Amino acid sequence: MKNRTIKKVAVLGSGVMGSRIACHFANIGVEVLLLDIVPRELSEKEAAQGLTLETKSVRNRIVNDALKSALKSKPAPIFKKGIERLVSTGNFTDDMPKISKVDWVIEVVVENIDIKKIVFEQVEKYRKPGTLITSNTSGIPIKFMCEGRSDDFVKHFCGTHFFNPPRYLRLLEVIPGPSTDQDVIDFLMHYGDVHLGKETVLCKDTPAFIANRIGVYAIMSGMHTVQEMGLTVGEVDKLTGPLIGRAKSATFRTMDVVGLDTTVKVSAGLHAGLPKDESKERFVLPKIVSELNDRKWWGDKTKQGYYKKTKDEKGKKVILELNLETFEYGPKTRAKFKAVEAVKDNDNLRERLPILLNFEDKAGEFYRKTFFDIFRYCSNRIPEIADELFRIDEAVAAGFAWELGPFETWDILGVKETVEKMEAAGEKPAAWVYEMLEAGHTSFYKNEDRKRLYYDIPSKSYKVVPGTESLVMLETLRGEKVVWSNPGATLFDIGDGVLNLEFHTKMNALGGENLEGVNTAIAIAEEQGWKGIVIGNESANFSAGANLAMLFMFACDQEYDEINMMIAQFQKTMMRVRYSSIPVVAATSGLALGGGCELSMHCDAIQAHAETYMGLVEVGVGLIPAGGGTKEMALRVSDSFRAGDPEYNRLQDAFMSIATAKVATSAEEMRDMGFMNAHSKVTLNRKRVIADAKTRVLEMSALGYAQANQRRDIKVQGRGGMALFEAGVAGMQYAHWASEHDAKIARKLNYVINGGDLSAPAYVSEQYLLDLEREAFLSLSGEKKTLERIQSIIFKGKPLRN
Template sequence: MSQDTISKVCVIGAGTMGAGIAAQVANAGVPVLLLDIVPEDGANRSAIAEGAVARMLKTEPAPFMSKAAARLVETGNIEDDLAKVADCDWIIEAVIERLDIKQGLYEKLEALKRPGAAVSSNTSTIPLEKLVEGRSDAFKADFLITHFFNPPRYMRLMEIVTGPATDAGVATRVRLFADVALGKTVVDANDTPGFIANRIGTYWIQLGLNAAFDMGLSVELADAIAGKPMGVPKTGIFGLVDLVGIDLMPHLQASLTSTLAKDDPYQAIARTHPLIEKMIGEGYTGRKGKGGFYRLNKEKGRQKEVIDLASGDYHAADRPAGPRGAAAKGDLRKLVETKGEIGAYAWAVLGGTLAYAARLVPEAAGDVLAVDAAMKLGYNWKMGPFEMIDKLGASWLAERLAAEGQPVPAILTLAGDRPFYRVEDGQREYLGLDGEYHKVPRPEGVLSLADVKLATRPLLRNASAALWDIGDGVVCLEFTGKMNALDGEVMKLIVQALPLVQSQYKALVVYNEGSHFSAGANLGLAMFAVNIAAYSEIEKLVAGGQMAYKGLKYAPFPVVGAPAGMALGGGCEILLHCDAIQAHAELYVGLVECGVGLVPGWGGNGEMLERARNAARMPRGPMPPVAKVFETVSTATVSKSAAQAKELLFLRPDDAITMNRDRLLYDAKHKALALVEGYTPPEPPEFRLPGPSGRTGLAMAAESFHKRGLATDYDLVVSDYLAEVLTGGEADVTDPVSEQELLKLERDAFMKLVHSSRSVARIEHMLETGKPLRN
């Protein structure tokens, strides 16, 4: 699938949103023109756009996936450079939400842009029909709304709104580009205020705020109820408002109350709270201000404090007695039926939100799929509203609403006792507005492992991994443990899979649909083994992992890794042993073992050395590749994107990147199939390593870090063991070091470190806090 029909983009408006959109276009490898107004002083007429790019290069989380992407952004200003839009295939307007300013800009664009070039607005408050008033039919045919979510790099949702005059071909080109190149899930929304996600999200937040004030709940308890137990972000509602900015809420409220129909349920709940007005006035606007509903008190050692909704005073944050048992673990019926204030608040928020969402089909969205996708991707809910309704039961929800005298949305009556989603003949279906079930569609180029699992049984399975037939002679190795951690069961399944794939299939893909590819080795199991002094079992696990990973590397069929999210430690090492990688753009990969007082033990050292010595521009000689790998591994460096993973050598130059997470498995499968014909496994490498003199050089480098306070005492110890492995132990630079000899060196170093009490302390600290111990 190609997005070549859009080869250059212009973004007008270099504020946070516009600049972020431009950065994501550049992340896709597409040139982008970023324009803004000329500043009042006029000394540098393009200062606003230039300043936006400079800020983004320093911002965390980073809008750019690499510094190279930033070079694809051309900056300018509207007065001098607007004529350059003639070279652009898509012009995105992201200026201030004022109709007169937008319409004035469109008048200029109409005279400059070429026919067929798409023009879209990033608005979420102004109807499309008003935006194009006074424009020609030709302009209207090229116009649509593309509503991105902030930050554009990380938020996968893009709502698209077309008008009656929008050309279908233009809309299709934009959809395809946004999907394939920008990595967005494109959801069609109707031209209604707030579209889908923000309309439901704003209603949900307002309900949560109102109910907490009215019921006299503490902020902590409200967030403990309307957070993780509902499958929404653990921030809860008050924490979320702090994150997005408390001062944004009055603007959203004003926008919706001025544009929604007078009988819309939002009108009845929209209200201001004096405490919130006071907080905004005093600069307590959330995380970007002096604090919000939560704050960190610097005078008390950054103690976390929370505001009292009645008095407005801050006090130390407490952990309230929130939902328990099934109610805390996703049983929504149990949650809303809990006696007392927990159940009452849960019902006030959840019941009202779900009823409102149900009311918006078909007003704001054409089907339940659009609503669920919008809330899952726009607000990071684990389940969409209609998936939640299925948990409660549509008829149960309708009966409770009716019993309380509330209107019952028509779609709940249509569903009756039926769910909105079901699985029939191994395929997921949804309930349409015609009262019939329809297959959940998948765009061309999308392959879902979840779909495969509905229709088939695994070829192999144990407690930590499974092997699936994904069609066309390709199988998928899936990790299934918590955080996709790796253990002996994973290694056992790999060993079992090798002869099966060799005899009956063509290729193997290592992939899963968890939030993260793998957090690495199961440290909890390792700690248990240490506590009972089962060191022989640990050594057996290390050797077993080395054998399994080398089995993949030298298998007589192609192996393709398809990671997304975190791929740490052993999760990184399995990728290093693959023939090729098809990575999701948001890949955070690294060998982090030194952070827990260990060294990579599953062959990662040798694979990194091989990559380094083959890297372009690597100086000749045995020492430069070793120094490069030592620097990356000893500091437990993790990439901040797949693009940066190439710079760090975790990915090869010809490894591919998929921008849309939904397309990753399809792309990886086809990469594996492309390698099948004429495939031969690689030859085992032989290394020329610098030996003891090289180890001394690395020790000196580590000591300089120590003197600057960048490395602890124990970091020096761990890095010295790493240096011993990377330099080949006692081998002289003239002696070849085989891959097996290098594996023994790393195995010996790993076992020596795992006996150390200071390494054990690091492992325990990581398990308890999720953070490295700097001992």
Template sequence: MKESTFKKVAVLGTGVMGSQIAAHLANAGIPSLAFDISQEVAEKGIQAAARLKPAPFFDPRAVSLITPCNYQEHLPLLQEVDWVIEAVVERLDIKQAIFQKITPHLRPEAIISSNTSGLSLKDMSAVMPETYRRRFLVTHFFNPPRYMHLLEIVPSEHTDPEVVQAVVTFCENVLGKGIVYAKDTPNFIANRIGVYGMMLTLQLASEMGLSVEEVDALTGPVLGRPKSATFRTADVVGLDTLAHVARTAYEKCTHDEEREVFRIPDFLQQMIDKGMTGQKAGAGFYRKEGKQIFALDLKTMEYRPAQKPDFEALKQVKRLPRTADRIRALAAAEDRAGRFVWEMLARTLIYSAHRIPEIADDIVNVDNAMRWGFGWEFGPFQTWDILGLADSLARMKKEGKTVPEWVEKAAASETPAFYTSSTGTRYFFDLKSGSHQPVVYPPRVIHLDLEQEKRPVRARSENASLVDLGDGVLCLAFHHAHQPAMNPIDPDMLQLAAQAVEIIQKEGVKGLLITHQAQNFSVGANLAMVAKLCQEQRWSDIDRLSKQFQDIGQALKYAPFPVVSAPFNMTLGGGYEIAAAANRIVASAELYAGLVEVGVGLIPGGGGTLRLLLNWMQLLAPRKPGPFPPVQKAFETIAYAKVSSSAVEARKLGLLMPEDRHVMNPDHLIYEGKQEVLRMAEGYQPPEPQKEIYLPGEGGRLVIESSLEDMLKAGQISEYDLHIGSQLAYVLTGGDKASPAQPVHEQYLLDLEREVFVSLCQQPKTQERILHMLKTGKPLRN
């Protein structure tokens, strides 16, 4: 069975998970039947999903792909579906009853799966006919399904391997999921280890006298984990839900050596009994009153104003830009913070090691589950390697901790680490063979670090590299030395882009891909550098930087070879300008793009106004609207600092063009981008700069300014917002030269953009906005 045979899916249950799974199927263009106990419940469930935040849909209109159904009238419609996903309440009797109800109506080749988070596959399938037992498995999506990459696949001994492969292929390539293979054990992989880690953290906080705020400061981004850390995550998930998952492990994992950690602590039970179940109840470990945040004192069980933690070790490690360095430094610190982090990490790592082969066959599945399901930058065994396997093992043994024998074998191996790589192949320590074995990646997954082992890097600077992907494709990859998660655009990145153009032209390489594998594509130009130049009044240097950015964009756009960009996640300001300079964009479905410079008192300064204006001119050309409507569309996107919530919305904003496309699986982005370069390279004819661009000129500018003045009178914008908007309108309408009868060329518009960009940098209010953004991360309305 191939992925293309999954034409329609049925989802049983329209609660929080079922409705969002149906929504994500719709995101992928797959129609579904969404069943519930009545038509009203089914319809309300889908309607509720459309209102959820963060939005489950790329585009709200995709809800039309979901057909609400009920079990009384619509069971015969199941004949139409290829796959049934059960997502009803977590009760075995109800699930079994549902399976008995639906199986008579299914086609023989249909696949059934359960989204259970903890019930036994064996128990659920006991009531099924033998035919469907071979076509039954667990597909455990994580909440929210659109945003959480993980999908745990749990087959039984009866499940046909071809069925498993069909589901895996479809979920990887169509739904964009990261697949891990789990065993039929309570809570599978991610929840077993993740909830252990959370319950252990609660226990250690109580034992070591750490506050809620202190724990969250030590277990969040500093360790490469989500901002919500531990206690905020518990509030978001729901304390009752956390307790339910922990209780499942406690009751069912009777031979677990750490079983007592899953016992619900008294303070947590008290909170649940009082209805303090977290965010949904308005009170949990945190409570918000107006704008003030209160935290629960675990000793007194009373709320008090949240306080900023004061750990010297934390202050020191926050200066380190890379997560791995922070983990090492914090675990080695000798203060309370260091002791807590070491104890939490050490016990979690040992617990993870004890779970193999119980919950998974290897460390790769465990690490991927924690990265994709709990948002950890590094899985347990990757973290152990960061700490140093031999050194950390020695410390654990010195402290009397019991480590599995196989971990000691890994430490004593020729390469004393869980992971190693050589000549482009990554190896992991395999428990079964007692040796390092190759990690097998899906065919569409490319890792840049491994590509650099296969072939020499063609050029490198502090913040970027030109990587050879083979087959005549080079990749310009960003890796900012000081802000690796954000990748602000620095001059050396632009210089390497220029160097890439020279190398490709000289050597006859087929084309260039611009992408990488950090957390975000780029959040924009290096604002700290711009602020420094402003403070020193180095206006000519700012002009030169803007000109360099613009020139590189033009060189990429009109190069004699195809340039493809593959942006993902935050692609803002200068980050979008680099991406839009390509001839084609292959974007991640999760694309948060926009030209947001007005938030710091500027307009785009690297060609962004020209790119967006030309996009809208091309998009609206079939309607022959005249010169003003494209200007108006571009103005609205830039002036209101609109940011797409997905690649689908980016199209609506004119940030992506019809020939651009998006990729559901972020792990496939480099592969798909490379394939696009190769396709375009066949008989490639580069575009030419436009020499006759018709713009509305002064008349169009006055229309926009009149609208801005109305907004000022209504109190919607400030005087300085009006000034920035007027300057942006001046550029987009063509300055003093353009009119409906007098065209201008691209370079004129770039010069105009740069002139306004530099003049705004000289304004005190722009400088105030820049400094405020750098200090607080929020825009200033002055």
């Protein structure tokens, strides 16, 4: 593969996708030139100011407005404020020559091949030979877009289809043209994976490529089934969300957010462009879609779709649900299915799915109809849209936020058993599935010697999934590579003398089993000569915090000695992590809150997925961080002091982040908030986090890891700092930004983070601060309002401000 470096990218087109693609390249430190058209006429404001079409601000108005709109959007397209400075703006007329200085040109203009060709003609004039040129098209054939272009252009031209929003959705489809150099394909696949953090999937140049072809089919086929079975909007969204490993927005809410018109356009395009597709009629709109399209009820963009926000007679916001028979809005329906009740306490998706599909009720029937249809359809798309089945799974899972792809799901249900049930339901899969079973192969995937293998259809054998050789995949290690386990944690041998401790409680909340796992893992590593430990998992969240249920029970029974012991054990475990004789690295992603944050901060380093959301949020349940979190923030602020620094300012930032339960919205914000030390690093691709954390362990071990001694040199401010922060607490309470209980918690925090009742700044030990933490935590756990907050989180899943 040719050695390329991407220092600067030009993004042509600043619409919803273009501006956000530009932002994501800025996220990874690449300079971006974002261009769009010159306005054809002045706005009323510009005319009133006496500006002309030649004024630079007018000529760049479209692109500048688009970038501003993107930066204001939620969720944010950038990792942290300031990153947008890497994006410079301009217009096609004045600034196209600047693309001669970039390494990659990405076209993101309107989905019209004639307009794209005009843009490419301009690009050809100024692009330097060898520069990558790609299109973010979602469906226009790549082979048609490069017609008439030079040999160098077509050799370096490819489709790169990002999914919206580009920062968050993991999929990047790479679609080569007929003359694209293999070197270019290889580079884009690697760059998308490692640098952009994407599930980079190689696609054939077929209508809608892979993800939209399968994903939109699943939606439209599902809509036909919904109409046939007479299900309600609420019932369907209950059945098609997290319950089966899909996005929380499920089916109808997703269509409202994306825009029904978008789904309709893609579906219509597929129906027209797939004359030989055996299921093309499923792309025809059923009435429950066509009726809304005719009425232009396209969802959020038109203020109504399958759901509608309104207000009741008291002015309270209410969400109404569309009746799919009368097309009138009414109260949201509550879905009640025996199948759902049967799995409500089961957090394991792989265990839930067989129960749901085999259940003899309306939910089970719906699942069988939709799942069997998708299995059949996907099997028939090979080799049309992909030669290998894993590409379909990767594209659909990453593009549509499915936890498991179609073939992975089929495996869980049993391939042979499911084929028999499909046949009985009139859904016969492709011939190659029967050939696979006849050859004695019973699954599409299998794990062997730490590797993930897939069934290769042409050779009728199993091959390693490309790109996974360098990954650490815990699913491939279950069995012989398990060193130790209990119901809440598993310790794996991940190779090269490194262990990985995985949590598998609900939301990976930390309780006694997890703490036992941490202590046991360190003891095994130290006693048996392992090089170090990674603490990480492959689930959505690193840890949502400490298990509150036990605390709530003890607090209600006023068992304060038990609470004291519980917190002391947590603190002791955190210090065991910090002062072990082997390196310990946290591999974080998703939520790392409360105790999860404290555990991460006590590790030697954090290897954070870019989308890690970390914070000390105990104030939300009426407490302060007492697992070493408050101590650790005081320690880190103390270490950051330099001669002449305004010490109070740095400490106040730490105090406020805890007092307001602030959560970092990216790994880059984690660094700014003090959660990541100098040894910590960021990984863009979620799949690579554990492997990168393992590398950090090996690096530390190779350098001669030395066990540290507990600190006794933490500078705290005493009464002076307390007095300053007290004024702020009183001010927030006076302005009604903090309730009386908020203020009480903040004062407890103030006391601890400043080192207690000391007459002057002083140096204290870690244990001194840990004792203050525990005392404050204990006193707050006896407060009625704290118990109310904990109760609200446990039983309602909602924070309470009281």
